[in-house]
Amino acid sequence: MQLAFRVLHVAESGYYAWRERPPSNRLVKRAWLTEAIVGIHTASRGTYGTRRVHAELGLGLRIHVSHGTVELLMQRAGLPGNRRPRAKHVTPSVADLVERNFTRHARDQLWVTDITEHPTFEGKVYCAVVLDTFSRRVVGWPIDASPTAALTTNALAIGNRSPRPGGTLIHSDHGVQFGSWAFTQRARASGLLPSMGSIEDCVDNAMMESFWARVQVELLNRRRWRTRLELSTALFEYLEIFHNRQRRHSALGMLSPVEYEQRTPPAA
Known part of the structure; x- marks a missing residue:
């Protein structure tokens, strides 16, 4: 030990003072935040990357911290996330026509979309959702x-809605599926106007991030799923029956999305 003190030019008294000093408030906060991040990552069955962990901290736990801090702490804790595959080629850019303003006063004005994934014993299940921001x-x-x-393109096969030609926005992130030629062409052929948020910025599609965080808590993470069919059936029941017709939403005056639309006549 004495040799180490001499080599490092450290006083023996200073070393023992450092060792006995209590951890700083910053270290305590970082340790507490890391514990919360590990909990979120574990609850997602290891599928959440930095973007969704950051969203769950802010939207789910009301813990406000920078995206960079979450990324740093996840790296230090050795927590990898399952990243969505990115395009190997340059795709045409699509403008952000929403600019984080998701408030709309009638149905079929702004739709948001995203993909989530969840494991089963047979393998992963992927689900793409299109959400009307007016009624959720x-x-x-x-x-x-x-x-x-094809997954995201099929999400636009919506027979019971009436997109306004050139007026209904479909907003997504820059995932390769949403930047594909097939998705863009299908959107425009359906009368939708594509919009994309900033790259790797969950706030630019915050409503979808909040929605998926809620699905994780209320359905996906509540049990372990044996087969893809079992999970697919559960997703159908949750999305079409529980979420759309039964779940009371605080932003809708505690009405379900279907009730809210029924009480609000379509815009002329």
């Missing part, structure tokens, strides 16, 4: 065993 109603929800462009 799920208007499209295909389920598949792979996160292809």
Whole structure:
């Protein structure tokens, strides 16, 4: 030990003072935050990356911290997230036509969309959801065993809605599926106007991030799923029956999305 003191030019008294000093408030906060991050990552069955962990901290636990801090603490804790595959080629950019303003005063003005994934003993299940920001109603929800462009394209096969040609926005992140030619063409052919938020910024699609965080807590993480069919059936019941028709939403005056739409006539 004496040799180490001499080599490092450290006084023996200073070393023992440092060792006995209580941890600083910053270290305590970092340890507490790391524990919360580990809990979120574990609850997601290891599927959450930095973006969704950050969203769950802010939207689910009301813990406000920078995205960079979450990324740093996840790296130090050795917590990898399952990243969505990114395009290997350059895709045409789509403007952000929403700019974080998700408030709308009639249905079919702004739809938001995103993909989530969840494991079963047979393998992962992927679900794409299209959400009307006016009523929070799920208007499209295909389920598949792979996160292809067909998954997001099928989410736009919505027969019971009336997009306004060139007026209904469909907002997403920059996932390769949403930047694909098939999705963009299908959106425009359906009378939708594509919009994309900033890259790797969960706030630019915050309503969808909040929705998926709630689905994780209320359905996906409550049990372990044996088969893809079992989980797909549960997702159908949750999205179409519970969420759309039964779940009371605080932002809708404690009405369900279907009730809220029924009480609000379509805009002329």
